[in-house]
Amino acid sequence: MIIGTIVNGLVIDHIPAGKGMELYLHLGLDKLSCEVALIRNAPSDKFGKKDIIKIAEKMDLDLDLLGFIAPQITVNVIENGEKVEKIHPALPEKLTNVIRCRNPRCITSIEQELPHVFRLTDAESGTYRCIYCDTKA
Amino acid sequence: MKKDLIDILDLSTDEINSLIATAEDIIANPDSYATKCERKKLATLFYEPSTRTRLSFESAMYELGGHVIGFSDATNSSVSKGESVADTARTVECFADIIAMRHPKEGAPYVASINCGIPVINAGDGGHNHPTQTLTDLLTIHREMGAFEGLTVGCCGDLKFGRTVHSLISAMSRYEGVRFVLISPEELRIPEHVRTEILDKKGIEYVEVRSLEDAMPQLDILYMTRVQRERFFNEADYIRLKDSYILTPEKLASAKEKMRVLHPLPRVNEISVAVDADPRAAYFRQVHNGKYIRMALILKLLGIE
Known part of the structure; x- marks a missing residue:
């Protein structure tokens, strides 16, 4: 091709x-x-x-x-x-409004204006967690 | 820069040790703290009922000579009109010097903390964090055992939804030689993230077991938890599991003489009333400690020596 x-x-x-x-x-x-x-x-x-x-x-x-x-x-x-x-893009420290938190108990589930922010908590495994409720992306 | 307490790990072990020292000094010399917070106001913003935590915060502030404003039920506030947590925090900072917030949604106190200029204390956010309960637990363990290092801590009951257990494990994992015995039914095992990201990562020794009786003789601390109805989506699951682990004088018979039983309270039936008279039952002394550690915390966050 x-x-x-x-x-x-x-x-x-x-x-x-x-x-x-x-x-x-x-x-x-x-x-x-x-x-x-x-x-x-x-x-x-x-x-x-x-x-x-x-x-x-x-x-x-x-x-x-x-x-x-x-x-x-x-x-x-x-x-x-x-x-x-x-x-070479690196793993970003923070992701804003790229992914949404799926935890129904997270404050973002009832406050629509809040940005969905995830923080890199473990670079080795590429783990991101919601800054509000710590739920894994 | 203002300091908040959202997660127990916001505090270093040095800061925790200093809070414990202050709390112990308050217990020894209450009169010298009676006017420390004169003209200061604590706002207790409780979006869901929690009599014990709210009263503990309020009595802590009164005993420091301060004042308390706030609400204990969201239906009586502008929240019921749909106000956001951020706006409530911005408004309350005009009236108060420090906020203690309880909210059913996880992360709400963090949202408040980044939207106002006064210290915010997380007084419990859903199943997520409850750092002042952990400080209460730590002060109790320190007062009862004299140190944290080398203790075998048994956590029993609802280890899946029990946020107090997760925070206690986080906090205790920072002390040398602490090991955990995690006692729960299969359905309420400690979550995977606590195992992998705290225990495994830090190389902390732990075992997961099903039997409270078998674990009892090795424990220095037995941390009992309530199987909470409000953490279940399904009533049938709650009914089936709520009686899984009940502490009785018979089960306590094989425990060390110096072992201590802690419980974040309120209990339902997981500790028999007959256990209350045993000197190893430390849970009501624990409630008392909660007030003193909150006094120490309020002083620290307000920057009062």
Whole structure:
């Protein structure tokens, strides 16, 4: 399968296979007017299979979200057909309004205005907990 | 910067030791603390009933010479009109110097603490935290046993929903040589996150057992808990499990002479009334200690020496 290279834009690489669509929607890429390619199950030496997203335009990406969904993701910045930067998103310390607390006893279940905030409590296992009720994400 | 108490781990062991020392000094010299909080006001914001905790806070503030305002039932406040916790906290800080909040929803006191400029004490938030109960437990253990190090602590009853047990384990895990015997029915076992993130992570020795009688001889502390109706979604589960572990003088017979029985109270029937006269029953002394440790806490958070 051949997908054309991009001249200026971003390539989100090493997305775990099957997570591409989730990321596409979370990042709001469906709302972009430029060309966007979502490649699923591409062969990967490292992971066997991976998803890739190519965006033919530079934009600000939510690196916290990328780091949360899969810290092994890399973002390549392309300018004039050349890779000029490679970004490795880390696990973010805090996630705000990325995921929702599912604990029916949490204060966020009755106060709709409160932001849903999760804090990284164990970097080794990638565990996030709600800052209000400590429920695991 | 203001200091709140939302979770027992907000306090270092040094701070806890200092609170215990202050509480013991208050017990020894109550008169010298009688006007420490003159002209200060404590707001008790109790969104659900809790007579014991509220009275303990109120009497603590009165014995420090301070005043108390607040509500003991959310239906009598603007909360019933739908006011948010954040707005209530912002309003109350205009009237009071410190807040003690009890709320059925987990995290509500934290929301209050980040939205107002006065100290907020979590007086219990759902099944989550109840740090002043833990301070009460710690003061009681310290007064009864003289130290925390090396104790074998048995926790019995509802270890799944019993927030006091989770907080006690968190707090006691920070002392050298403490081991836990976790006594509960299968359905009410200690949650996985307490096992993996506190006990396993810190390499704390613990065993999970079903029989209170078998565990009894090895314990220095027996922390009994109530199987609480309000923590169950299903009435049938509550009825089936509520009588699982009842402490009687017969079961206590094999306990060490210096062992102490604690209970956050109120009890239903998990400790037989016949146990009350045994010197090892420390639960009513524990209630008394609750007032003194809250006095020490109020002084600390208000920055009063």
